[in-house]
Amino acid sequence: MLAFIAELVKFKVAPPIFVLRVIKTLLADFTPTHVVLLCTVMEACGRYLFLLPHTHSLMEGYVQSMLRLRHARHMDLYHQTLIDSAYFSVLPPVRIRRKGDGEGEEESVVQKYIKYIILHKLGEPGACVDDIITSLRRLPWSSPTEDILKHVLKCMLKIAYTHYTTIPALADTISGLNPYHSRLIVTLVDCVWEHVQNGLEVPLKRDLQRTLGVVRLFGEMYNFMCISTGEVMDFLYHVLHFGHAETPTPAPISTPI
Structure with missing residues (x-):
C-alpha cells in the first residue's frame, strides 16, 4: 500500500505531504519492520522528492537521519543492505567519465x-x-x-x-x-x-x-x-x-x- 501511495505522489496524483509524514513517522520508530517500509517508500519516490525544490531540504534531512540511525543502532546485514540501497536510490553515486567513453569527444x-x-x-x-x-x-x-x-x-x-x-x-x-x-x-x-x-x-x-x-x-x-x-x-x-x-x-x- 505504501509503494502505491508513493507512486501516486511521484506521478503528481497525491500531494508530497502524505509520504513526508509517513517517512517522519517511520524514522521516529526505527524498528526492523519500519525499516523495510521506509526503504520501500524511499526507493519508490525518494529521488523525486529529493529533486523537488520545495521538498529538497526536508528529504535531505530525512536521508541523513536514516544514515545516522543505521550507524547508531545494531542491525543485521539484511536491513543494512536495504538502507544502503534506499540511500543510493535517492542519491546515486556520481559516474566518473573515463577516457574513451565518447562523452567528452568534441562534436562536429x-x-x-x-x-x-x-x-x-x-x-x-x-x-x-x-x-x-x-x-x-x-x-x-x-x-x-x-x-x-x-x-x-x-x-x-x-x-x-x-x-x-x-x-x-x-x-x-x-x-x-x-x-x-x-x-x-x-x-x-x-x-x-x-x-x-x-x-x-x-x-x-x-x-x-x-x-x-x-x-x-x-x-x-x-x-x-x-x-x-x-x-x-x-x-x-x-x-x-x-x-x-x-x-x-x-x-x-x-x-x-
Whole structure:
C-alpha cells in the first residue's frame, strides 16, 4: 500500500505531504519492520522528492537521519543492505567519465545540427514535420567521414527514451525518411528488439521508462506504416511468451504408492 501511495505522489496524483509524514513517522520508530517500509517508500519516490525544490531540504534531512540511525543502532546485514540501497536510490553515486567513453569527444558541426533538428526542433510546439524531414534529407548521408545514420539513430532513440510526448512526431519523421533511407528503419527496429529483450531478461526499475518509450515508438511506427502487421504480431508473441515453454507440457502423474 505504501509503494502505491508513493507512486501516486511521484506521478503528481497525491500531494508530497502524505509520504513526508509517513517517512517522519517511520524514522521516529526505527524498528526492523519500519525499516523495510521506509526503504520501500524511499526507493519508490525518494529521488523525486529529493529533486523537488520545495521538498529538497526536508528529504535531505530525512536521508541523513536514516544514515545516522543505521550507524547508531545494531542491525543485521539484511536491513543494512536495504538502507544502503534506499540511500543510493535517492542519491546515486556520481559516474566518473573515463577516457574513451565518447562523452567528452568534441562534436562536429553536422552532429550538432542533427541534435538540434531532432532533439530540439522536433519537440517544439507546432513543429512542422515536413520541414524536419527536408532538413534531414539534406544531410550528407553518403559522406565517408560522417556516419549520419549512426548519429540520427542515436538522437531518435534518445527522443524515445526521454521525450514521450514527441514520439508520434518522431514516427512521422521516420515514415517520411523511409522511402529514401530504408536502412534507418531496419536498424531502429533491431535496436527496439534488443532493448526490449534486455528489459525482459534483466527487468530493472531504472530502465522501465526507456522500455515503455521504445515500445511506444514501435507502435507509432506501425501507425505510420513503417512496419508491417506481421512484425507487430511477432513482437507481441515474443513478449507474451517470454519465459514460458513453447508448447504446453502436461503435469507429471504421481505414481500410486
